Amino acid sequence: MDTTGIDALVASWRTWIEQRDAIAPADVDELEGHLRDQVDDLLGRGLSDDEAFLVAVKRLGRVDDLAREYAREHSERLWKQLVLGDGSPSGAAVGSGAGTGRRRAAGLAVALGLGVAAGLAVKLPELFGVDAPRDLSFYLRNAALLVLPFLAAYFAWRRRLDAVPIAVVAGGFAVFAIALNAYPFDPDVSSLAATELLAAIHSIVALWLIVGVAYTGGDWRRDASRMDFVRFSGEWFVYYLLLALGGGALSALTIGVFASIGVDVSWFVFEWVLPCGAAGAVLVAAWLVEAKQRVIENIAPVLTKVFTPLMTAMMLALIVAALVQWNLVDVSRDLLIAFDVVLVVVVALLVYSISARDPLQAPGWFDRLQVLMLASALVVDVIVLIAMLGRTGEFGFSPNKTASLGLNLILAANLVWALRLQVGFVRGRLPFAAVERWQTAYLPVYLAWAAFVALAFPPLFGFA
Template sequence: MSESIAELLARAEAPEELERLFRADRESFTRALPGALAERPDALLLRAWAARLAPEAPESAEEIARKRGAARRELWLVVLLGLLAGLFVKLPDLGKATHWFFLTEEWFNLRNIALGPLGALLVYLLRARGWKPGWWKVLGLFALLALYLNLLPLPTWSDPLKLVCLYAPLLIWCLLCAAFAGGGWPGLEQRRQWVRFFGEEMIFSALLALGGAVLIGLSAGLFDLLKVRSNWIFDWMLPMGAAAIPVAAARVVLRGDRAARIMPLMTRIFAPLLLVVLLGYLANLAVHLRELFENRETLRVYNVLLLAVLGLAVFSLSGREGGGTTRREAGDWFLAALLGVTALLGVLGLAAIGQRIVTMGLTANRLAVLGSNLVVLGNLLILLRETVRLLRRGAGVADLELVTARYLPVYAAWALLVTLLFPLVF
């Protein structure tokens, strides 16, 4: 084969022909390349192939020790951040003797329960990105948001306060995107990577939660068999373990690409099942349409379905291979059908919300639900349009994956609007 490789260099299509030979028989090509290079040492194309196929140099002992030391330091950082997040969520119990109203469960849990785990994740992402310039702005905005939540002069469990505390984690999610980008305003590619990272983070967080639930259940059962009190497992082990899950899952995701294989598999399994469930729900809704306009619980189920389909659609695109191609998969047809049915449900839901506002008046909750569903429905419709273009071979998978990346500022603007303006207006 060495002679054929050398002969190909004279042709204009030599790069393509060499690639074809390599794909046809990699072992023979690799064995023949040194002979061809000895015959034509001046050929830049052959030198490039030799550099491509050269085995990697083994790492030195110093380099291996350095990497192991860095991995150990990162692991201890994750343990420390997880411990601090757990202690933060336990502050009401730790501060019962102080009688400070900021540490009462009624005040603390509603306003601060998410700050510990998400704050630990924020610090870890900034550390993973090397504390790039601008990190202090992200931490400063996080501190201002935490201060704002605790200084709002609103009655506990009032509707505006509940909405602020519900949308504040979405604002923190946007700050996490900035931390993932290194501390500055994330560009389009960085937002695309953030959407992919967040999907993998959610999957591994769920897996860690399931494993933790099994561990806690087994621990409690064993202690009960020994007639030993197990209250501490649920009072301390459960909340502290749950608070550490986000930062632990982030370390798993940043250290490997295993989730890239899990996410498409989950989509292939759950997209058809969810489509069947939605079609059954739509058929039942056609018979009991008044339920959607009169029953508040039906509207809540509708909101959960809307978010579930959006999450499944967005995360199904993460980990797809061939991002710049127009290659279609069988799951794309299920995804298009799922988005179409959900968009129809979204329009019906918006009509129901509008009808409640007209007949019962405008409240903070109803306006928040209306705006949130408009934002989510807009994202679903754009995804549906791009999915149809993909099925027509007019768009690539990358176009689909960038839809939500472009849409992230809309979510940030709506969350900021609810968090800052709703307490003033209502």
């Protein structure tokens, strides 16, 4: 038996598992002990070093499953892990675990540093005469450009990106920065152009998906990598919302406390704390997802099981509302906007629920409920399409109607095929992997459409 070869393999395995931020250093020591016991047993049965190591790792299980199991067995340590990021009872790592602690501390330091930089970037335009209330259109166009490059930089550092993916991400941001600031939009905020607002909204979507290239380490072509980014996006939203609620409550309390002693700090809170905090929280939420999402049970299954029935009921109510209104050409504009928002949320909820599901689990009641949700969403989409075609034929094309029409066509194609795959899965004719692959393969379609609206609509419609 070549113990040197086994030690090298185990050391490589340990280095990899420590980089996942999934298991505390002390637990890694225990896992390594189990792994070595398995290897010794398999070597005694005549397997080679490589064969024994591979079989032992396979028996040990997936890292995510191991993390959840340790979270359940050592629940008394969860709060310390969540806050301090150190799973050892004494708070000090042992052996190579110290390296893990240093990496986690470095990750937090980098995230905080980039978060501060993002907050300052939001205030930087004021040095060049850009005033937030007066030049609101500037901040609408550049909201994503001022913050998301720092998030991409965080992932570039964390994933150790090569030159090619860095160039792709940087090039994407550069194209949007040049176009959105070179286009001759009307600077008067009171007459904000429709194409300017569309470009601002769609640029956020497109640049977020470009950040996904950095998140996946440049491996954007793999379905599993895209699904990881979907999962990250959902978890990030939850963390960011919690940070925003906590920050808003703390800001209100601060203003109230200082007001009670006759000191007005509201100007500082509204001009500095809130804008800088909102930008910095983007990085902090990303770090929380990266470092903490596997310490406790994933919240995604809970959220999807709560909101899927609610969204399904809402869509059924919207269908009734549309039938009551009946005249789809003269249908309320607000109702159409509500339909579009609900459809986008439904698709996001669908993709998020897919990312949270165990692909090996047999179809159950929740999968059948998703069939109803998809069918309801498809009916809503058809209603919107009929209404949009009628309004376009009656009043002609406009940037908003064209953008809405294109979005609903894209959503309809997604919903039709997703419904077909979901029915096939529920009936046992298709594997769940087919449902997952369709949604991850569709992400570039959203990126392409968002980029087209943001970059092509303004000149196509004369920047009106």
